[in-house]
Amino acid sequence: MKLEAIIGLEIHAQIATKTKMFCRCDNDSFGKEPNINTCPVCMGFPGMLPAINKAAVEKGIIAALALNCEIPDFCKFDRKNYFYPDSPKGFQISQYDEPLSVNGFVDVLVNGEKKRVGITRLHLEDDAGKLTHVSAGSLVDFNRSGTPLMEIVSDPDLRSAAEAAAYAREVQRIVRYVESSEADMEKGMMRFDASVSLRPVGEEKLYPRAEIKNLNSFKSLEAAIDYEIKRQEELWANGEVPKSPVTVGWSEEKGKTYFMREKEESADYRYFPEPDIPPLHISAEMVAGYRALVPELPGAKRERYVRDFGLNEDDARILAEDLKLARYFEEVVALTDDPKRAVSFINTILMARLNEDLLAIDEQKVTAAMMGELVNLVKNGEISNNVAKSEVFEEMYLNGVAASEVVEAKGLKQVSDSGAIEEACRKVIAANPGPVEDVRGGKDKAIGFLIGMVMKEMKGQANPGMVAEILDKEIK
Numbered sequence: 001m002k003l004e005a006i007i008g009l010e011i012h013a014q015i016a017t018k019t020k021m022f023c024r025c026d027n028d029s030f031g032k033e034p035n036i037n038t039c040p041v042c043m044g045f046p047g048m049l050p051a052i053n054k055a056a057v058e059k060g061i062i063a064a065l066a067l068n069c070e071i072p073d074f075c076k077f078d079r080k081n082y083f084y085p086d087s088p089k090g091f092q093i094s095q096y097d098e099p100l101s102v103n104g105f106v107d108v109l110v111n112g113e114k115k116r117v118g119i120t121r122l123h124l125e126d127d128a129g130k131l132t133h134v135s136a137g138s139l140v141d142f143n144r145s146g147t148p149l150m151e152i153v154s155d156p157d158l159r160s161a162a163e164a165a166a167y168a169r170e171v172q173r174i175v176r177y178v179e180s181s182e183a184d185m186e187k188g189m190m191r192f193d194a195s196v197s198l199r200p201v202g203e204e205k206l207y208p209r210a211e212i213k214n215l216n217s218f219k220s221l222e223a224a225i226d227y228e229i230k231r232q233e234e235l236w237a238n239g240e241v242p243k244s245p246v247t248v249g250w251s252e253e254k255g256k257t258y259f260m261r262e263k264e265e266s267a268d269y270r271y272f273p274e275p276d277i278p279p280l281h282i283s284a285e286m287v288a289g290y291r292a293l294v295p296e297l298p299g300a301k302r303e304r305y306v307r308d309f310g311l312n313e314d315d316a317r318i319l320a321e322d323l324k325l326a327r328y329f330e331e332v333v334a335l336t337d338d339p340k341r342a343v344s345f346i347n348t349i350l351m352a353r354l355n356e357d358l359l360a361i362d363e364q365k366v367t368a369a370m371m372g373e374l375v376n377l378v379k380n381g382e383i384s385n386n387v388a389k390s391e392v393f394e395e396m397y398l399n400g401v402a403a404s405e406v407v408e409a410k411g412l413k414q415v416s417d418s419g420a421i422e423e424a425c426r427k428v429i430a431a432n433p434g435p436v437e438d439v440r441g442g443k444d445k446a447i448g449f450l451i452g453m454v455m456k457e458m459k460g461q462a463n464p465g466m467v468a469e470i471l472d473k474e475i476k
């Protein structure tokens with residue numbers, strides 16, 4: 001019997017707001033002393049009234065629109081009741097049957113093929129605190145308690161760990177593009193729960209799933225799903241088809257999932273409408289206003305770069321990865337009308353240095369305007385490509401000097417004076433009778449050698465097109 005994996009993801013992404021979801025506490029607790037960003041609201045003291053953070057709702061709506069979701073004109077918050085020591089209220093404020101948004105999708109590239117992944121819903125909720133287990137017991141830090149989250153629930157459309165990771169990366173790019181979340185996995189701003197089940201190929205029904213909780217890197221997401229598929233394949237092979245859903249954890253050290261509990265169903269949480277928060281009405285006009293704030297998204301950018309600029313898929317993907325980088329590239333293209341040269345300077349020369357120095361595009365000295373000038377100097381034949389990519393770029397990158405100033409100060413201008421080039425060509429021809437005979441005899445390879453010698457003679461500053469032309473004329 002051939003089995004296929006049915007995978008769905010819940011992605012929790014921290015919303016990039018200044019304050020928490022329902023109180024005015026600072027939302028940035030990274031690296032801070034435990035329990036300093038707290039107040040009676042996010043500590044769940046009796047009698048405290050939560051108030052909705054408008055920015056969190058707006059950023060949620062914009063992310064939902066970027067994920068092609070519909071925004072119903074009515075949504076409400078609900079209490080999800082459960083006891084856990086990191087949750088001081090004894091419940092989480094989430095959205096149950098009437099969430100902020102529903103019915104979206106994301107197109108994901110998997111091995112060069114486009115796959116559409118459905119999004120069931122994106123809803124808002126607040127986060128719990130954090131437990132640290134030490135030998136003497138457990139410590140709790142409530143700084144994260146009340147942090148705004150968006151939970152993005154996919155349809156069970158994914159069929160492999162690789163597809164799940166590609167989908168999760170695309171969602172990360174999108175929420176970053178619209179600035180709804182920084183989605184920095186290393187700071188715990190984005191985490192995944194993955195539901196995995198198997199079924200015989202051809203069947204429509206879904207079998208009970210295992211939900212793997214709290215995966216906090218793309219690597220563990222893939223490894224945990226792969227492990228869980230193998231584990232369930234063995235169960236099926238032994239005739240032990242799963243009969244009820246389970247919740248499992250992932251042990252990074254052992255590379256295995258482990259049983260946590262029978263999976264809770266929604267009835268276990270005794271959901272009821274949150275009495276302290278009024279429902280939200282979001283009109284069609286408001287949605288249209290938010291939609292206008294959604295920029296062109298990475299998928300559309302990649303396609304446009306290939307279609308309009310003639311880039312290859314890899315270059316387009318690298319540039320569209322980050323909105324700031326994409327904007328930089330587009331600015332250079334606007335200044336030069338030369339996307340091919342722009343991409344060769346940005347993706348090879350500049351990106352190599354940024355990767356080496358672990359810098360982002362907006363943390364370095366070569367602005368888009370400066371890069372545009374450099375590309376134009378090459379395009380107009382004023383400096384050679386080699387000189388531009390080595391000496392000139394180096395000085396720009398290290399010291400923030402404009403390309404034209406570097407060229408002027410170092411005397412790097414390309415020589416297009418035919419007299420000087422002719423003189424160098426004659427000298428090279430006289431000194432290399434062998435290769436010259438080869439060219440006359442029709443061996444075209446030798447011409448490359450002679451061009452190289454002339455360029456060397458002229459310290460790399462000769463216009464290579466003119467060198468080839470003059471050499472050809474002189475030899476024949």
Ligand SMILES: [Zn+2]
Pocket residue numbers: 020023024025037038039040041042043146
């Ligand atoms: Zn608070």
